[in-house]
Amino acid sequence: MKAGAARSWTLLLVCLGAVLALAVRGQPADVPWPVDVAQTQVGYGFRFDQSVPRWQVFYPVHDSLRALALHVGVVGDPGKLIVEIRDAEDAVLVRFVRAVRASGWVYLPFDAPLRVHPGRPYRIYVYADRPSPNPKQRFFWSGAFVPDFCPPCTTDVSGGRPGFRYAFVVYASR
Numbered sequence: 001m002k003a004g005a006a007r008s009w010t011l012l013l014v015c016l017g018a019v020l021a022l023a024v025r026g027q028p029a030d031v032p033w034p035v036d037v038a039q040t041q042v043g044y045g046f047r048f049d050q051s052v053p054r055w056q057v058f059y060p061v062h063d064s065l066r067a068l069a070l071h072v073g074v075v076g077d078p079g080k081l082i083v084e085i086r087d088a089e090d091a092v093l094v095r096f097v098r099a100v101r102a103s104g105w106v107y108l109p110f111d112a113p114l115r116v117h118p119g120r121p122y123r124i125y126v127y128a129d130r131p132s133p134n135p136k137q138r139f140f141w142s143g144a145f146v147p148d149f150c151p152p153c154t155t156d157v158s159g160g161r162p163g164f165r166y167a168f169v170v171y172a173s174r
Contacts, residue, residue, distance in 0.1 A: 033171035045140035073140030
C-alpha cells in the first residue's frame with residue numbers, strides 16, 4: 001500500500017472512531033440493546049434519599065423496553081439505590097434495589113421486556129432505602145441544563161430549574 005493511501009485509511013479510521021466515540025459518549029459500554037431515549041449530559045446533580053425522591057419523565061419511542069441506565073453520584077455509604085419506572089397513573093412497572101458503591105453509570109437490565117405505549121409519559125423514580133444522615137453519606141442523580149431535550153419531559157426540579165434534565169438512557173428491545 002502506498003504512503004498516501006495508508007494515510008487516507010488511517011485518517012478514515014480515526015474519523016470513524018471519533019464518530020463512534022461521540023455516539024456512545026456518556027452511555028454504559030457493552031449494552032446489547034438499542035437506545036430508545038437518552039439524555040446523557042452531566043454537569044451537576046441533586047441529592048436524594050428515602051424521604052427526598054427524584055424523578056424524570058420520558059416518552060418511549062418503542063413498545064418494548066429492556067434496560068435502564070442512570071448517572072448517579074455516590075458519597076460515603078448512602079444505603080441502597082431504589083429505581084422504579086412508573087406509568088402515568090403512578091403504578092410501579094419495574095423496580096430495582098441495588099447496592100452502588102461508586103459514582104458513574106448504573107446499568108439496570110430488566111428480567112423480561114417491559115411493554116409500554118410509545119408516546120405516552122412514563123417516569124423514572126429514584127430514592128434510597130434509608131435517610132441521609134449527613135452530607136458525607138448521599139446519593140446524587142446527575143444531569144444538566146438541557147432545555148432543548150424533550151420539553152414535556154419534566155423533572156422534580158422543573159419548577160425552579162425548568163431546563164434541567166437528569167442523565168438517563170432507556171434501552172429498547174431489538
